[in-house]
Amino acid sequence: MKSAVATETIVEAHNITRDYPSGGGVVHALRGIDLRILPGEFVALRGRSGSGKTTLLNILIGLDSPTTGKVLILGKDLATLNENERARLRRESVGMMFQNAHLFPSLTALENVEIPLRLARVHSEQRTRQAKEALEKVGLAKRAKHRGMELSGGEQQRVALARALVHQPRFIVADEPTGNLDSLTGRDITALLRDISHQSNIGLLIATHDPLVFKSSDRLVQIQDGLMSEGHEEE
Numbered sequence: 232m233k234s235a236v237a238t239e240t241i242v243e244a245h246n247i248t249r250d251y252p253s254g255g256g257v258v259h260a261l262r263g264i265d266l267r268i269l270p271g272e273f274v275a276l277r278g279r280s281g282s283g284k285t286t287l288l289n290i291l292i293g294l295d296s297p298t299t300g301k302v303l304i305l306g307k308d309l310a311t312l313n314e315n316e317r318a319r320l321r322r323e324s325v326g327m328m329f330q331n332a333h334l335f336p337s338l339t340a341l342e343n344v345e346i347p348l349r350l351a352r353v354h355s356e357q358r359t360r361q362a363k364e365a366l367e368k369v370g371l372a373k374r375a376k377h378r379g380m381e382l383s384g385g386e387q388q389r390v391a392l393a394r395a396l397v398h399q400p401r402f403i404v405a406d407e408p409t410g411n412l413d414s415l416t417g418r419d420i421t422a423l424l425r426d427i428s429h430q431s432n433i434g435l436l437i438a439t440h441d442p443l444v445f446k447s448s449d450r451l452v453q454i455q456d457g458l459m460s461e462g463h464e465e466e
């Protein structure tokens with residue numbers, strides 16, 4: 232049943248390198264990264280500032296291309312897709328979260344969550360239904376009509392999570408999602424992300440400096456000077 236396992240892989244990176252031209256020289260931001268994330272697996276990515284975390288996340292979701300190496304999402308080699316096809320794959324299969332929730336402050340929580348479905352041209356009834364379900368999943372159904380600016384930082388991040396989930400993605404990448412939250416709120420968001428990933432078989436990759444996220448993860452990978460190692464031991 233090897234082929235069944237292979238098609239089940241959410242994301243695979245093979246020997247990824249990324250060079251940036253810089254001031255007449257070259258920065259070797261990634262120097263040979265291999266990574267595989269399975270359905271329902273929560274992987275934390277740790278690394279000092281400048282170690283290459285954001286570069287790797289962008290490459291894994293096709294927002295940037297590696298200098299050499301190969302990325303597959305759900306078995307599809309990103310190099311074989313053009314920009315429109317990669318954007319479509321993201322719209323259909325990838326959810327994203329960042330340190331800031333990036334909500335539209337004057338739109339309601341529900342309207343913010345509906346945005347990815349608007350972009351995918353889902354009709355209004357279904358949009359509202361799915362957005363309500365996503366807000367329920369993150370425990371925020373009661374705040375559906377509150378505007379972004381009326382929500383606390385933790386509530387805004389929950390809305391951002393609902394927005395990342397609303398199109399039922401298979402892969403979620405989050406860049407420092409707890410970076411702006413107090414530790415209790417950060418713990419809640421991390422637990423929610425972990426539970427949803429496990430329950431819905433979503434591959435979850437979180438780049439972070441937050442020890443609580445390391446502890447909650449199924450697997451911790453570390454990136455240093457563009458190279459990766461694995462394990463839960465302290466730096």
Ligand SMILES: Nc1ncnc2c1ncn2[C@@H]1O[C@H](COP(=O)(O)OP(=O)(O)OP(=O)(O)O)[C@@H](O)[C@H]1O
Pocket residue numbers: 251252253258260278279280281282283284285286287
């Ligand atoms: N567009 C760019 N042009 C040149 N160098 C870049 C570019 N983007 C990133 N770099 C360099 O690549 C390396 C990795 O950067 P990256 O942003 O991936 O690190 P990071 O681990 O996400 O850092 P942080 O935790 O501070 O966000 C750094 O040395 C950075 O200066």
